[in-house]
Amino acid sequence: MTHRQSRFGAGRSVLTFLAALGTLAGAALVGAAPAGAAPGWTRFATGVQYRQFDIYATAGVAHAHVLRVDLGDPRVRVELLYPGAVAARATVSRLATAQGALAGVNGDFFNITETQHPGVEATGASVGPAIAQGRELKAAVPDGQRFGPALPPGTSTREVFGVGTDRRARLDDLALDGSVRTPEGQLPLGGLNQYALPVGSVGAFTSDWGGVSRVRATCGTDTNRAAPCSTDTYEVTVRGGQVVATADTPGSGPIGVGTTVLVGREAGAQQLRKLAVGAAVTVRHELVAASSAVPYRFALGGYPVLEEGRSLPGLDDTVSAVRTAVGVADDGRRLYLLALDGAPAYRGGLTIAEVADTMRTLGSVDAFSLDGGGSTTMAARTPGTASVAALNHPSGGAERPVPNGIGVFSAS
Template sequence: MTRRQGRFGAGKNVLALLAALGTLAGAALVGAAPAGAVPDGKALAPGVGYRELDVPAAHGVAHAHVLTVDLRDPRVRLDLLYPGAVAARAPVSGMADAAGAVAGINGDFFNITETQHPGVEATGATVGPAITGGHVLKAAVPNGQRFGPALPPGTGTEDVFGVGVDRRARLDALALDGSIRTPVGRLPLGGLNQYALPEGSIGAFTSDWGSASRVRATCGTDTDRAAACSTDTYEVTVRHRRVVSLSDTPGRGPIAAGTTVLVGREAGARQLRTFFQGEPVTVRHRLVSSSTRIAYRFALGGYPVLRGGLPLPGLDTTASAVRTAVGVADGGRRLLLLALDGAPQYRGGLTVAEVADTMRELGSDDAFSLDGGGSTTLAARAPGASTVTVRNHPSGGAERPVPNGIGIFTTP
C-alpha cells in the first residue's frame, strides 16, 4: 500500500400578545414591574418592545424580562452578538454597544471550564453552530461533548434558532458538510472551529476561531466530555491552498486570513501525517439545514422546548434555574426574547418544562432554550440613550462574559 492509499484507506427560533396573557399552571402571569423598571409595554424602537412580568412557578415566583420583536417591520433585524472570535467571551452589554444593537440577550451554552483536563484551557467557544451576517462561524460539537443541562429526547447539539434571508425566524438543525481535497482524493471534514472534534476526525480552524489553544479539540470522546485527551494528534497548516507547516501537536495563536489549520485526532491524525510541505489542499465547508433550503442570515445553538404550540416530550420538571429563551410566533414574523431575573428573591427560577409553558402562554408557537444561570442577561437601550442597560439582575451579581447572543438592530 502506498502512502497515498494509506491516507484514504483508513476510512469517513407583540406587545399585543403580552397584553393578553393567559393562565400558567393555574396562576396568571403578573405584569408588576419593580421600582425603577422601564414601564410595562415600553416601545424601545420601531418594532421592538420591552416588558417585565411575574411568573408563578413550582419553586416560587420568577420575574421575567421580555423583549418583543416584529420582523414584519423592515427596519428591524436580528443578528449574532459575538466578540469577534469564536473562542472568546464578552458581556452582552458590551457586545450590544459595540455592534450598535438596540437590545440583546445571551446565547448558546459554552466550554466554560476544563477541570477534567488539567493543563488544558477552556476555550469559551459555544456548543452549537453559529452564523452571523450569512457567514458560517462554526459547527456543532458531538452530543457527548456539550456543556449544559441534559438535552430533551430527540434533540442534539446541531439544533439552532435562526433567521433566514426571507426574514422569518425558525427552529432548525444545521449539520456540517465539508471536505478536504488533495490531488489524490477527498477526506471528510469532521469539524469547523469547534472546541471538541469527533473521534478519529479532522477539523478545520480558521481566522474566525481566535487565539485560543486548539488542544481542547482533541480531548474527551463522542460520549464522554471528561475522557482523557488524545495522545495521537497532528496539525497541518494550509495557507492559500498550500501546506506550509506540519506539527505533532495542536497549536495556539491567531490564524491569519487565508489560512486554515487542520487538526486531526486518531485516524484523522494518521491521515494528516501523509501531507507534505507544498502540497495543494482545498478545504470546503458549509452548514446544511434539516428543514429548509432558505439560507440563514443568523443562527445560534441551544435546544428546542416547544414545537407547534406543544412542549417537547420529556422536558425536565424538577431542576429550576434562572433561564434565557426565545420564542417564535406568527409564522416566524414575531419573536419573544425572555430572560429571568437573578435577584435573590427570584432565584428559584423555572424548570425547563415551565419555560416551555411560559413561552406558550406568551404567545409562542415554537421556543428555544439558551444558556441560563449566571449567563442569563437582557440588555436594552432606552429611547434616546446611546448605550444599553442591563435590565435583569444577573444571578452572579455582575454580567458574565459569554461567547455569543442575539442582537436586535433597528434602522431609523
C-alpha cells in the same frame, strides 16, 4: 413530515403552572407606556417593546423580562452578537454596544471550564453552530461534549434558532458537510472551529476561530467530555491550496485570513501525517439545514422546548434555574426574548417545562432554550438613555462574559 414533526408522540399534558394570562395582565410595568406601545408593553423603539412580570412557579416566584420584536417591520432586525472570534467572550452589554444594537440577550451554552483536563485552556467557544450576517462561523460539537443541562430526547447539539434571508425566524438543525481533498484521496471533514472534534476525525480552524489554543479539540470523546486528551494528534497548515507547515500537536495563535489549520486526532491524525509541505490540499465546508431551503443570515445554538405549539416530550420538570429563551410567533415575523431575573428573591427560576409553558403563554408557537444561570442577561438602551445596560439582575452579581447572543436592532 419534517424531523421536527416526528419528535412528537401522542402528545403530553399541559403542566399545572401559574404563568397564565392573569399573571401577565397583573404585571408591573417600568414607567408608563408611551404612544405606540401595545397595552401592557413599554415601547423601546420601532418594533421593539418590553415588559416584566412575576411568574408563580414550582420553586417560588420568578421574575421575567421580555422583549417583543417585530421582524415584520423592515426597520427591525436581529443579528448574532459575538466578539469577532469564535473562541472569545464578552458581556452582552459590551457586545450590544460594540455592534450598535438596541438590546440583546445571551446565547448558546459554551466551553466555560476545563477542570477535567489540567493544563488545557478553556476556549470559551459555543456548543452549537453559529452564523453571523450569512457567514458560517462554526459547527456543532459532538453531543457528549456539550456543556449545559441534558438535551431533550430526540434533539442534538446541531439544533439552532435562526433568521433567514427572508427575514423570518425559525428553528432548525444545521449539520456540517465538508471534505479535505488531498493527493491521497478525499477525507470527510469532522469539524469547523469547534472546541471538540469527533474521535478519529479531521477538523478545520479558520481566522474566525481566534488565537486560543486548539488542543482542547482533541480532548474527550464523542460520549464523554471528561475523557483524557488524545495522544495521537497532528496539525497541518494550508494556505493558497498547499500545505505550508506541519506539527505533531495542535498549536495556538491567530490564523490568517485565507489560511486553514487542519487538526487530526487518531485516524484523522494518521491521514494528515501523509501530507508533506507543498502537497495540494482543498478544504470545503458548509452548514446544511434540515428543514429550510432559505439561507440563514443569523443562527446560534441551544435546544428547542416548544414546537408547533406543543412542549417537546421529556422536558425536565424538576430542576429550576434562571433561564434565557427565545420564542417565535406569527409565522416567524415576531420574537419573544425572555430572560429571568437572578436577584436573590427570584433565583429559584423555572424548570425547562415551565419555560416552554411561559413561552406558549406569551404567544410563541416555537421556542428555544439558551444558556442560563450566571449567563442569563437581558441588556438594552432604554428610552432616554445613551448606553446599553442590563435590565435583569445577573445571578452572579455581574454580567458574565459569553461567546454570543441575540442582538436586536431598530432604525429608529
